[in-house]
Amino acid sequence: MWILLVLLFAAPLFAEPPDLEEVACTWCHYEEAEDFAESVHYLQGHLLCTDCHGGLPFAEDPDLAKAPEAGFIGKPGRADVAEVCAQCHSGPAGYFAQGPHHEWQNEANPTCITCHRNHRVLDASLALMDETCSQCHDEWSAARDRGQKIRVELEVGAEHLQRVAMEVDSLSGFERSLQKAQPFIEDATAVLQSADAATHALDVQMIEGMVAEVRGERGVAGAEGVVGAYYEKLRMRPRIVFAVWVFVLVNVALFWWKRRDLP
Amino acid sequence: MAESEPFSRRFFNALMGLGFVGTLGGLAGTALAYLWPMPDAVTTSEFLSTTRGKVAGAELGENEGVVGRSPMGKVLVVRKDGALRGVQATCTHLGCTVAWNGESGEIECPCHGARYALDGQVLKGPARDPLAQVEVREETEGLRILGPVS
Amino acid sequence: MWAWFDERLNLAPLVAGLEANLRKPVPAHVNWLFTLGSAIGALIGLQIFTGILLLIYYRPGAETAYQSIVRIMDEVPLGGFMRSLHVWGADLIVIFLILHMVRVFVYAGYKKPRELTWIIGVLLFSVILVFGFTGYLLPWDQLAYWGTVVATEAPASIPVVGPFTREFMLGGSEVGDPTLGRFFALHVVVLPLVLLKLMVLHLFLIRYQGISSLRRTDEPDPTPNEVRAEGGEPFFPHHVLRDLTTTYLVLGLLVSLAILYPAHLGDPADPLTTPLGIKPEWYFLPAYQLLKYVPEVVGVQIPPLFIGVLVLLPLLLDRSPERHPKRRLRAIGVGAVVLGLIVLLGLLGHVSETRQTIFGITYHFDIQGMPHGEVP
Numbered sequence: 001m002w003i004l005l006v007l008l009f010a011a012p013l014f015a016e017p018p019d020l021e022e023v024a025c026t027w028c029h030y031e032e033a034e035d036f037a038e039s040v041h042y043l044q045g046h047l048l049c050t051d052c053h054g055g056l057p058f059a060e061d062p063d064l065a066k067a068p069e070a071g072f073i074g075k076p077g078r079a080d081v082a083e084v085c086a087q088c089h090s091g092p093a094g095y096f097a098q099g100p101h102h103e104w105q106n107e108a109n110p111t112c113i114t115c116h117r118n119h120r121v122l123d124a125s126l127a128l129m130d131e132t133c134s135q136c137h138d139e140w141s142a143a144r145d146r147g148q149k150i151r152v153e154l155e156v157g158a159e160h161l162q163r164v165a166m167e168v169d170s171l172s173g174f175e176r177s178l179q180k181a182q183p184f185i186e187d188a189t190a191v192l193q194s195a196d197a198a199t200h201a202l203d204v205q206m207i208e209g210m211v212a213e214v215r216g217e218r219g220v221a222g223a224e225g226v227v228g229a230y231y232e233k234l235r236m237r238p239r240i241v242f243a244v245w246v247f248v249l250v251n252v253a254l255f256w257w258k259r260r261d262l263p
Numbered sequence: 264m265a266e267s268e269p270f271s272r273r274f275f276n277a278l279m280g281l282g283f284v285g286t287l288g289g290l291a292g293t294a295l296a297y298l299w300p301m302p303d304a305v306t307t308s309e310f311l312s313t314t315r316g317k318v319a320g321a322e323l324g325e326n327e328g329v330v331g332r333s334p335m336g337k338v339l340v341v342r343k344d345g346a347l348r349g350v351q352a353t354c355t356h357l358g359c360t361v362a363w364n365g366e367s368g369e370i371e372c373p374c375h376g377a378r379y380a381l382d383g384q385v386l387k388g389p390a391r392d393p394l395a396q397v398e399v400r401e402e403t404e405g406l407r408i409l410g411p412v413s
Numbered sequence: 414m415w416a417w418f419d420e421r422l423n424l425a426p427l428v429a430g431l432e433a434n435l436r437k438p439v440p441a442h443v444n445w446l447f448t449l450g451s452a453i454g455a456l457i458g459l460q461i462f463t464g465i466l467l468l469i470y471y472r473p474g475a476e477t478a479y480q481s482i483v484r485i486m487d488e489v490p491l492g493g494f495m496r497s498l499h500v501w502g503a504d505l506i507v508i509f510l511i512l513h514m515v516r517v518f519v520y521a522g523y524k525k526p527r528e529l530t531w532i533i534g535v536l537l538f539s540v541i542l543v544f545g546f547t548g549y550l551l552p553w554d555q556l557a558y559w560g561t562v563v564a565t566e567a568p569a570s571i572p573v574v575g576p577f578t579r580e581f582m583l584g585g586s587e588v589g590d591p592t593l594g595r596f597f598a599l600h601v602v603v604l605p606l607v608l609l610k611l612m613v614l615h616l617f618l619i620r621y622q623g624i625s626s627l628r629r630t631d632e633p634d635p636t637p638n639e640v641r642a643e644g645g646e647p648f649f650p651h652h653v654l655r656d657l658t659t660t661y662l663v664l665g666l667l668v669s670l671a672i673l674y675p676a677h678l679g680d681p682a683d684p685l686t687t688p689l690g691i692k693p694e695w696y697f698l699p700a701y702q703l704l705k706y707v708p709e710v711v712g713v714q715i716p717p718l719f720i721g722v723l724v725l726l727p728l729l730l731d732r733s734p735e736r737h738p739k740r741r742l743r744a745i746g747v748g749a750v751v752l753g754l755i756v757l758l759g760l761l762g763h764v765s766e767t768r769q770t771i772f773g774i775t776y777h778f779d780i781q782g783m784p785h786g787e788v789p
Contacts, residue, residue, distance in 0.1 A: 174677065176487055241669045247289075248665035251282040255654045255661075258279060261272070262651060286661075290462065297466050297491045 017046045023057045024065050025049040035119035052076075052084050078104045081111040091197035099201040100143075108136070124196070126151050126158075150199060150207045157195070157211035161188050164220050167227060177233075181226035188219030307334050310405035317405040323347075328363025328370075333408035338397050339363060339370065340406055343381055349397030349408065350383045356390040370394070437637055438645035439652050440626045442520075447624065447652075448659035449513040454612070455660040456506045456667070461605070463499040471551070473597040475590040478553035479681045486678060497671035503545050505667055507696045510538060518748050521736035525630045528727040530618045535723045537611050542696065544604050547596040549694055550588075558682035559691040561596075562588050563701070570709035587684065629734040690766060698762030699755045705765075705781055 020026050020042070026033035026049070033049075041047045050057045054071030056064060066072045076084050082104065086093035093112070096102060101109045115132040116124065129151045137143040165185050172178040195210040215221060311318045311331035318331050318340075328341040330352045337352040341363045350370065354361050359374035369386060370379040378387035383394035396412035419425055439447075470489055472481040485492035514534070517523060523531035550561045565588065569579040584591025626635050635643070646652060693701050704712040722730065735741050761782030768777050768787070776784040 176483070176678070237672050241672050244668050244672075245665055247282075247285065248661050251279075251286070251661050252658050254275070254279045254282055255658045257275065259651060259654045261275075293491055293494070294462070294466060297489060297495055298469070299490060301488065301490075 015046070017042055018048065020048075023048055023050075024060055024062075025053075025055075025057065032119050035117075039119060039121040040123055041121050052087075078107075078111055081113055085112045089197075091194065092200045095198050096200040099203065101202070110136070126155055146202060146204055149204050150202065153204075153207050153211050154192075154195060154199065157192060157214045160215055161185070161192055161220050164223050164227070165189075168223055171227065171230065175230060177230060178226060181223040184219055184222035184226070188214045188223070191219060305332065307332050309334060309407055309409075310402075311338060311340060311399075311408055312405075320401040320406055323406075326365040326368075328365070330360060330362065331406075333397075335397060335408060335410065338399075338408055339394075340397075340399050341370075341381060347399040347401055347406065348381050349399040350379070350381070350394040351397060352394075354390055355385075355392040355394065356388075361394070434620055435649035436647045437623060438640045439624045439648050440635075440640055441644035441646075442627055443624055443645070443652065445655060445659065446516045448656045449509055449516060450619075451656040452659050452663040453506060453509050453513060454616075455664060456502055456509065457608070457612070459664070459667070460499060460502045460506065463495045463502065464601070466495050467499060468601060473551070473593055475553060475593055475682075478551060478593060479678075482552045482554075482678055493675055494671060497674075497676040498667065500676040501667055501670045501674075503548060504695075505663070505670075506541060507545065509663070510541060514538065515748075515752065519738050519745055520625070520627070521738075521741060522625050523727040524625070524731070524734075524736060525727070527618070527622055527625055530615060530622070531727050532724050533611050533615045533618070535720060537608070537615060538723075539720055540604055540608050540611065544600060544608070545694060545696065547600040547604070550593060550596045551600065552678060553593065553682045554679040555682055555686075555688050556679045556691070558588060558684065559687055560693050561592070562687075563691055564693045564697060567700075567704060567709065567713045570713050572710060575713075589684075625736060627737040629736060631734045692762065695759065695763070699758035702758045702762030702765065702782060 020033055020037055023033075029049075036042050036049065041051075048057045049055075050071075053075075054073045055066050056070045059065040064070070066074070073080065073084070082093050082096060089112075096112070103109055104111060110132075114135070115128060129147055133144055133147045137147075168178055168181045168185055172182075191210055192214045195207060195214065198206055198210055213219060217225075308317065311329070311333055313329075313331045318329055323329055323340065323342045325342055325345070328339055330337055330339050332338075335351065337360055338349055339352040339361060340347055340349045342348075352360050354372040354374065354377055356372065356375060356377050359372050361370050361372045361377075361379065364371045368381075370381065371377070372379075372390065375389050376387065377385065377390035379390070379394050380386055383396050385391065385393055398409040398412050400407045400409055415424075467485065470481055470485045470492070472478060482496070485496055487493075489495075517531070517534070523534075546561075546564065550557045565579055565582055568582065569575045571578060580586060582592075582595075583589070584595055626640070628635065692698065700712075700716045703715060706712075707715075731744055733741070733744070738745060764778040764784075765782040766778065766780055768775055770776075775787040777787055778784050
């Protein structure tokens with residue numbers, strides 16, 4: 001009996017994404033469905049077509065499934081793409097609106113799906129910038145330069161944070177004082193995550209500022225301070241032991257001398 | 264005992280004595296460092312707080328008083344005739360914490376019976392110095408202790 | 414100043430007697446091995462010192478103990494150092510105590526007329542072991558909790574009274590808050606009182622009777638002049654300087670260990686999760702391992718019997734009048750074999766249920782301590 005209860009509560013851990021074959025949209029839009037089946041939205045987010053396009057996913061009657069009353073919006077136009085994505089990704093969408101690409105009327109500008117794809121959306125990474133910027137910008141252009149600066153800045157910041165976080169992690173296992181470094185790592189990680197969102201504004205100075213905060217006194221540098229203090233403590237120990245032994249041996253030498261000196 | 268080089272022997276014994284003193288000193292020193300008073304575990308906010316958290320203005324009715332912690336130390340806040348009055352809550356006699364007596368309309372110290380008025384003036388000994396007055400402002404977050412009344 | 418006390422208490426003859434006693438020569442054969450006792454005394458003094466300091470911040474109780482130790486280690490200045498001194502101090506006391514007992518055994522210091530000193534010494538040894546046992550539980554981490562569970566399993570197998578004895582010891586059916594309370598009271602009040610009284614007696618007897626000579630017990634003891642003629646030095650200041658030297662070196666060792674290998678604190682005790690490889694402290698490993706070879710009912714009686722044997726040593730087991738080690742080879746041989754067995758049991762206990770790599774080959778030691786080569 002209790003096994004059932006355990007399974008009930010553990011179910012979310014083992015949950016599989018819903019079966020796409022049961023979603024009526026896929027019976028006709030099978031190419032899009034195939035793409036979507038590989039995306040993080042489906043595999044990790046457990047989303048369905050209707051979470052972005054609206055409508056009813058399991059209604060077999062197309063008129064019911066695609067009823068405007070059910071929220072169906074069909075294929076979003078250029079203007080609407082950012083709005084759909086912003087339902088969940090309001091951070092990046094907000095920064096995008098501040099960036100050089102925000103005028104959706106200009107067909108030369110990308111929308112969210114130009115770089116992130118529409119159905120086969122994978123985990124956003126810095127590598128994405130390599131693939132996508134070149135679609136429109138020449139290799140030696142100022143735009144590519146800007147993107148490259150941002151990419152490098154974020155990469156350096158992320159690598160620094162990861163390196164220090166790993167060191168703090170491995171040391172925390174046996175040295176209690178390292179726990180003081182945790183808040184710094186957590187703060188730095190939070191800022192880095194918002195820096196990732198802020199990439200969409202494509203503002204070099206903004207990113208440089210945020211990465212500086214990640215690596216600064218209240219972030220990675222703070223954690224490094226804690227680690228440094230620990231290593232300093234470790235270095236001090238043998239020196240203190242040496243001093244103790246000098247004191248002990250001086251006293252022992254005095255006792256020895258006294259003994260020899262006695263009648 | 265040979266009297267040759269008596270100075271050297273005395274110096275020697277002094278050195279040995281120093282060694283003992285050093286050892287005892289080391290023990291005493293580490294014990295002293297260990298026992299040194301530590302910073303208070305209780306953090307104070309600008310709002311009057313007790314162990315149960317910030318005191319809400321709504322908790323304090325007319326002619327009622329409450330003692331809590333603040334950056335100025337322990338403070339007694341009384342609502343009298345609709346207005347909030349604040350005084351230091353540490354009796355100037357020997358340091359006990361005073362309380363408000365709504366019936367008598369006086370601040371009383373339970374230790375030796377000192378009495379103060381709401382403005383801190385001593386009504387009855389053995390206290391001699393008045394309680395410092397404290398400025399209190401009621402805000403949505405709690406009772407903000409602003410500082411001594413100038 | 415002195416006169417004020419002397420007028421009222423007539424101290425002068427006392428002091429004169431004390432001084433005469435201190436100036437008495439110790440036998441010529443007394444060497445550095447005879448300084449172990451005073452080193453132990455110094456270590457015990459330091460345990461009391463660090464113990465009192467720890468007591469100021471330690472909070473006994475299943476809910477509070479662990480956190481209070483965390484506080485001592487993280488917040489109190491030099492807290493971790495004081496704790497490390499205390500933990501290492503306990504280990505060193507047991508090691509030097511064993512060495513001291515071996516020395517006394519070899520030099521027949523337990524024979525007539527010093528049987529009482531020896532018996533008090535055996536009691537001191539038992540008290541120290543109980544100190545270690547009770548102290549081990551106090552941090553209330555996984556190792557402390559489960560080590561105590563394992564160590565208190567054994568009494569339950571005593572016939573008839575076993576299970577109740579165990580429950581009485583634990584203050585309940587399992588190790589819990591009442592256990593911690595009892596162990597704390599023992600460790601901090603009861604045992605120190607017993608220890609101090611026994612120590613005073615032990616030291617008084619030693620000074621009063623002096624260190625034994627190596628003559629036969631049925632021969633008259635040498636007079637102080639005879640001892641001096643044989644090369645014996647005065648206790649004070651000659652032997653005392655040796656005592657001080659050893660004490661300083663031992664304390665130096667203790668401080669070094671405490672600084673270079675600070676005491677750790679494991680995860681908080683979890684009565685529902687037994688971690689792997691739980692064993693009692695190293696000085697209980699021989700008894701722990703023994704219980705794996707013999708039925709528990711038998712095994713649980715052997716440690717008390719061993720203490721009994723030690724007590725009876727001068728009274729029944731070895732009444733031979735010989736003291737000189739060269740003329741007691743059989744007795745020393747028996748003692749060496751017994752000690753060797755105990756050490757062997759301890760080693761087996763240490764490697765049992767672990768993997769060790771010796772000269773490049775990895776062995777898995779089973780629960781009985783027998784090695785099995787690993788299949789690569």
